[in-house]
Amino acid sequence: MTTATLTLDHGLRKGRRGTLGPSVFAFVLWACLALICAFLFFLLAVIVQKGIARFDLDLVTNQPSKIRPETAGVASALYGTLWVSALTAFIALPLGIAAAVYLEEYAQQNHWWNRMIELNIQNLAAVPTVIYGILVLAFVVRAPLSIGAVVLAGGIALALLILPVVIITTREALRAVPEEIRSGSLALGATLWQTTWRQVLPAAVPGIATGSILALSRAIGEAAPLILVGATTFVTFNPDGVLSRYTTLPVQIFNLVPQDRQEFRDLAYAAILLLILVLLAMNALAIWLRNRYQRRW
C-alpha cells in the first residue's frame, strides 16, 4: 500500500468520525458575528440610556457653558458641523466626481501616468486622518494662506480627507453603467462629454449619491484633523460665515472628555446620541437609496 492511499484512507475515516467538527465550526463562525452584533447593540444601548437624560431642546438651542453644565447645549457645535459639512460637500463632491469621470471615461487606463494617479488615490484613502490635519495646518491655517482656524480650514481638511473615498465610490458607480449605453450614445453622434453628461452620469446617480452620503457621514463624525486645524477652541457663538471661528459636534465631545462631573458626562452622552442619530439617518438614507434606485443592468 502506498503512502497516498494510506493518508486518503485515514482522511476518509477521520471525516466520517468527526461529524461534530463541522457544526462546531459553523457555530464558532456564527458566534463571531453574534459577538460583533452584541457589541454594537451594547454600545448603542449605553448611548441611548445615558444620553436620553439630557436629550432635550436645551441641547440644540443653548450654547456650551463651563459654569452651568446642567442646561448647557451644543448649539455652536451643531451649527459648526452643518457649516463644515456643507462646505466639505461643496468642495469634495464636484472635484471627486470630476476626477472619477476623468479616470473612468476619459483616461487611457493603461497609461503609466493614469495608473500612478490611481495608485496615489488608493494610498490617500488609507492615509491617517491626522495627516490631513497637518497638511491643512501647514498650508492653509498658517502661512502661505494664513486664514486661521476658521470654518473654511475645517471644510478643506475634511474635503481632502473624503476626496479619495468619493472618487473610488463614484468610479465604481460609473463602472456599473453598461458599455452599450455609451456605445449607443456615441453611435448617435454625441460627443464624449455629451455621452457622459446625458447618459452615463444620470445612470450612475444612485451609486454616486450613496457613496457621497456615506463619505459625508464619515466627514461629519471625524474629529482628528479638525483638532489640528483649531476647532478645539471654546466657542459659544454660531458661525456666521466661512471665515468664522467654529467647533463641531465630535470636537465638542472630545472637549467634554476631561470634564468628569456627572452633568458634563450627561451632556457628552446627549451630544453623542445626537451625533449618532444624525449619522444613522444618513446611513439609512444611503442604504435606502441603494436598494431603491440601484438598477442591475
Add this chain to the structure above:
Amino acid sequence: MTTRHRTTGGLSETGGHPAAWQGPEIDLTPQRSRVGEKIIRAGLMGSALLSVVVTAGIVLSLLTPLISFFSNVGVGEFLFGTEWTAAFGDKFTWDDKSWGVLPLVVATFMVTAIALVVAVPLGLGAAIYLSEYASERARKVLKPVLELLAGIPTVVYGFLALTIITPILGAFFEFNSIYTALSPGIVMGFMIVPTIASLSEDAMSAVPLALRQGSYALGANRMKTTLRVVFPAALSGIVAAIVLGISRAVGETMIVTIAAGSKAHLTFDPREGAQTMTGFIAQIASGDAPQGSPVYYSLFAVGALLFVITLVINMISIRLVRKYRQAY
C-alpha cells in the same frame, strides 16, 4: 483628435477614412463645440491631478519642518532613543528634553496588536460566515450592521472606551490609572472588524464556484471546502484586508488620544497607559502649539514617521489586492 479610448475608438476611425463614405457629402472637421469638449476634459483632468497635488502637499508639509527638527535632534536619537519627554509649552529649549520616539512607536504597535487580536478572528469568522454560510437574506441584514460599526465616529468609540469599557475591564485587571492601552485596543479591534470582514468577504466571494464544486465532488464537506479550498485561494486578499486593518489601527487617533492617556513612556504592559504617535500629535495640536517652538517641530517629525509607516503598510496591502484580483 479624440482620445484613444474604448468608447471613442469607433468615432475617430470613421473620421480617418472619408474616402469610404458613399452617402451625401458631410463636413467631418471638428465642430466648434469640440473646443468646449477640450476645456471640459482639461477640467476633469485637473480634478484628477489634484490628488497628486494633495500627496505632494502632504510630503512637503511634513518635510519642511523636518529640516529644522533634525538640525537640532540627531536622526539616531530620534529613531532609537527610548525616552520621549517633549511636552506642551515653549519655555524649554531643544536640550531640555529627550526626543526618542520609540516609546510612542512601541505604544502604537502595542495598541495595534491588541486590536488585531480582537479584529482578526472576529473579522475572519464573520467574513467566512457571510461568504460561505449565510443565506442571501441574512447577508442583506448583516452587512449593513457591519457598515454601521464602521460608521460610528471614533471620538464616540474613544469616549465609550474611557467611560464604559475601561471600568468593565477594571473588574478583571488591575489598572493603576483610568488610562490603559488595553481598553482602546479592544475597542479599536471592533472598529476595524468591518474593514477586515468586508474585504476578506470580497476576496472569498471572488473565488470561483467551480473550485467549491470540485471540492464537494471529492466528498469534502462545507467546513473542509472553506478551510482547504476557499480560504487558501483567497489568502492574498485576506492578508491584504488584515494589512489594511493594521494601517487603520496605526493611524487611528481619537480612541487612543482619549482612552490611552498622554504619558509617553516605554512599556510593553497593556494594562498601563501609553501615548501613541497619533495620541501625541492630537495632544500637542489641541493645545495650539506655538509656531517655531521645539514641540511644534516634533509634531511634524512624528507625523512624518507615521506617514512613512502607514505608506509602507498601504503599499503592501495594495500589492496584495492586485495579486488576488489577477488570480481569477
